[in-house]
Amino acid sequence: MAVNEKKRGRPAGEMSQLSADSILETAKCLMKMDGKVPSIRSLATQLNVDPMAIYYYFKNKNALLEALTTSLVAEIYQPQESFNWQGELKSLCVSYIELLREYNGLLQTMLSMTSHGPAQVFTERYQTIIAPLALLKKVEKDGLDLLADYLHGFAFSISCCHDASLIKTEMMNGPLALICSSLESSRT
DSSP states (O other), rough: OOOOOOSSSSSOTOOOOOOOOHHHHHHHHHHHHHSSSSOOHHHHHHSSSSSSHHHHSSSSHHHHHHHHHHHHHHHHHOOOOOHHHHHHHHHHHHHHHHHHSTTTTHHHHHHHOOOHHHHHHHHHHHHHGGGGGOOHHHHHHHHHHHHHHHHHHHHHHHHHHHSSSGGGGGOOOOHHHHHHHHHHTTTT
16 A cells, blocks of 8 residues: 655645745646646645645635736736836736736636636736826726727637637737727826
């Protein structure tokens, strides 16, 4: 009979290499490879721990999912103070699309979630970029909704295309220019 070398229960203090960060990094690697959020069991196997050890850091799978997706979205472009808000918005959008391209199952995962953590990261960066426009809150929200719907449609087209390399980020230039023009004309 084989002996299970995995430790049950809470990880031992300093002896353990397990941490919330190591769990998230492993989950990112597995998601990139498999195109979907890894199961707790596959994470535990990869980390060589008992699945219950992961619950020491994340109270349930939804908490892990929230942390994972928020951590991934936090890697997108961080806007800089600039007079070229259109360029900043394009940089944000391109980095978001590249993230969704790199993690194939991320969009479907985020759209199926009930929490708003990942969306909040994008929203805050969008608001930072368009702040100089001093838009009415409704116009700001409508612009964000339009932009998010466009970007998610673009990412969805990448995931459905038989050759994703055919869909290039340069194809976003015209639609993004139109969205920027609309925001510019809505200034108060």
